[in-house]
Amino acid sequence: MSSSDGNKNTNTEPWGGFDDNMIQGTGSAVIDMENMDDTSGSSFEDMGEIHQRMKEEEEVAAEAEATEEETGEDGEFLGMKGIKGQLGRQVADEVWQAGKRQASKAFNLYANIDILRPYFDVEPMQVRNRLIESMIPIRMINFPQKIAGELYGPMMLVFTLVAILLHGMKTSGTVIREGTLMGTAIGTCFGYWLGVSSFIYFLAYLCNAQITMLQMLSLLGYGLFGHCVVLFVTYNVHFHSLFYILWLVIGGLSTLRMVAALISRTVGQTPRLILCGTLAALHMLFLLYLHFAYHKIVEGLLDTLEGPNMPPIQRVARDLPVVATAAVNAVNVTVKSIGVMLHSQ
Amino acid sequence: MAEVDDSRKPMFAGLSDVSISADIPVEGEINVPVGTPSQDDEYSTLDEPVKDTILRDLTAVGKKFVHVMYPKKSSALLRDWDLWGPLLLCVTLALMLQGNSVDSKEEGGPQFAEVFVIIWFGSVIITLNSKLLGGTISFFQSLCVLGYCIMPLTVAMVVCRLVLLGGSGTVSFIIRLVVVTASFSWSTFASTAFLVDSQPPNRKALVVYPVFLFYFVIGWMVLTFSPSA
Known part of the structure; x- marks a missing residue:
């Protein structure tokens, strides 16, 4: 599909397409679109260059298939296919699609806001x-x-x-x-x-x-x-x-x-x-x-x-001496106080 | 009904005749309007020094800061919105709230991301809320206003840090409380002055409440900030 279109365009001069195509009477709908492609494609300069290079690469391979596809092409051709056929066009198309998706998403958001608005209708x-x-x-x-x-x-x-x-x-x-x-x-x-x-x-x-x-x-x-x-x-x-x-x-x-x-x-x-x-x-x-x-x-x-990955046993082992010393201290204090009391009495 | 249909049919038939037949190539002239060179020079910013461009943008941001400080002139902030000022303020505030908590991992201070998220998420919520209540303000205008109106709180944050340098006693807390309260009411008042005009008159209180809550949370974060020693 893409190769055939590329081939069709490169067989003629980049700007020579007009004359050839204008002569053909009945297929004018197709040819008008193609002319439009060429002229508008040239406005994207870098895309046009890529497009040109791609076409040169494809030219040899495409030439053989050109005739048979061209016959099938006229029936299938509905505008969009001619556009998608070129790489530059494809890139532009993808960009366009992405933009469209974004826009429709944003639009949907606003549409949803309108849907939600009645629920916020309060004094x-x-x-x-x-x-x-x-x-x-x-x-x-x-x-x-x-x-x-x-x-x-x-x-x-x-x-x-x-x-x-x-x-x-x-x-x-x-x-x-x-x-x-x-x-x-x-x-x-x-x-x-x-x-x-x-x-x-x-x-x-x-x-x-x-x-x-x-x-x-x-x-x-x-x-x-x-x-x-x-x-x-x-x-x-x-x-x-x-x-x-x-x-x-x-x-x-x-x-x-x-x-x-x-x-x-x-x-x-x-x-x-x-x-x-x-x-x-x-x-x-x-x-x-x-x-x-x-x-x-x-x-x-x-x-x-x-947290601090400390196994519980270690924690117990660390805690025990504290408890033990505290207990010992407490015992000492009580013993001392009892001793003092006894002594005073 | 049948009569109506009959009377309409010729109209549509006539319409179909108007369409251009495929055989005729579409012709026409395409004129590229050539602008006067003086006009081009006026609007071209391609060959001006980078310094001029940056300075012009910074001046625009600075002008809006002044508008927040004197909320009376209310149209300029809405007319040409930008998000540079809000971004600048937001990053400044978040960086200052971050404090020294990068060094000490145990600090529970507000992280940069948290402040950032609160400010932007909060602004978006307030904007959506005002849209839902039937406001006529555009999305980014509202974001711009809310972002610029953080400025009093950012100033309060600077003051708080300076006060905290002196020490953190009861006196410094009282000073910070006064400063933060003042800047909080300033922020709320300024943003209300800008936003309320675009709202239906009977619902102003409903729009102001989330704004109040938003600045209250930020103000409270500023007030409770204490750099980890």
């Missing part, structure tokens, strides 16, 4: 009201509760949680050797939000609950408001009792709110129990996890994985 007052409502469980079980399908609030809450987690990690002196604190925090928060939403949505599908993925994302996202408040307070005020109270009250309220909304949209005792039990357990445990264990687990894991 500040609405967001504020929803944040407050996320703390107020509604005891209405017989009729499906309204859940707003909106993503602005949840997104912002997740990012707030990321910032709070970063703060908590920094103040607790977490060291993550592979990767950044930022990545870990983002992964945790988005992982929880998207993962648990999908999981509960899957369960809701199994239990025949009337809820969409969007509503689930919104419900769980606003449920994170309680987490944000609790963690923000307890990362700065270090009282365990305060944390437990806040965990039960604020975390419990936001969980209850989600549970009530889910119950009102599910039918039957067992499905309700499964769905709400799972959600409540996951949500409350996540808060507990973020407060206590998060950085410690990460640190502990990393220490065991890639």
Whole structure:
């Protein structure tokens, strides 16, 4: 295919193609395209050179096949083939294709933004009201509760949680050797939000609950408001009792709110129990996890994985003398003090 | 319906006649407009010294720095955006936050990559958010504004390092707190002044919140930075 085209062009002079081709009457559609190729190809000067060299190499091999392919060519020729036939053209084509792919990707991004825009269609007052409502469980079980399908609030809450987690990690002196604190925090928060939403949505599908993925994302996202408040307070005020109270009250309220909304949209005792039990357990445990264990687990894991690789026996052997000397010292001190006491008496 | 179809058919038939038949070669003249030589000289930057080019770009960046410092003149930063200034500020901030933690491996200070990622990822998120809320600002304009508005925080970082040279007691912490708070509010105020005009009026608070969060995180990183001794 490519060889035949190259051959056709090189048989004539580089600029002599016009006359030959113009004479042929009926095939003018083909020939017009080819003329266009030659003229426009010459504007890419370096490409034209490569093209010329390639043609010279191919010329000998192509000459033999030229006639038979040329006959088949007219039928197949539909514009594009003539363009692809030359190396310079091919390179240009690839560049063009890559550019087109990039452009279409960028365009798709913008198209997706337009698709997502309705979910971000909120007023500040609405967001504020929803944040407050996320703390107020509604005891209405017989009729499906309204859940707003909106993503602005949840997104912002997740990012707030990321910032709070970063703060908590920094103040607790977490060291993550592979990767950044930022990545870990983002992964945790988005992982929880998207993962648990999908999981509960899957369960809701199994239990025949009337809820969409969007509503689930919104419900769980606003449920994170309680987490944000609790963690923000307890990362700065270090009282365990305060944390437990806040965990039960604020975390419990936001969980209850989600549970009530889910119950009102599910039918039957067992499905309700499964769905709400799972959600409540996951949500409350996540808060507990973020407060206590998060950085410690990460640190502990990393220490065991890639910390100072010291076998435990050695560590025991190193630790023992310390304990022993401490014990000996303690014994000495007690003996001495007893001696002193006896002596004074 | 049938009547409409009938009436349309001749129209389409007429349209098909208009098309140029394949036998006629397409002809025409192609004129290359020859510009006046004075105009060419004016816009040609090919034969000017490299120093001029660099200086011109640096002047443009410097002018934008001034615009951030006086956020009143709000159009210039948006009209011709560039990402050189943000890159410069971002790298400076990240390098200064890096501190001495390269030498001591145990240091939990912010890594270069972390600062870099926070700044660019955060700007992209804020930009996407403002697009989603119906803002009319273009993507890179917003990135440019957010990047340039880090400058007060970078300045605060320089001040903090200077203060930390003197010592790290309660007094130095209070000085740093004041400086960082001031520069944080400055950054938020400046970027808000540039960005809010392109947003629908009833949603300004929704756009400002992520900006606030973004600069708050950076400001907090600047404040809690302490070089490992």
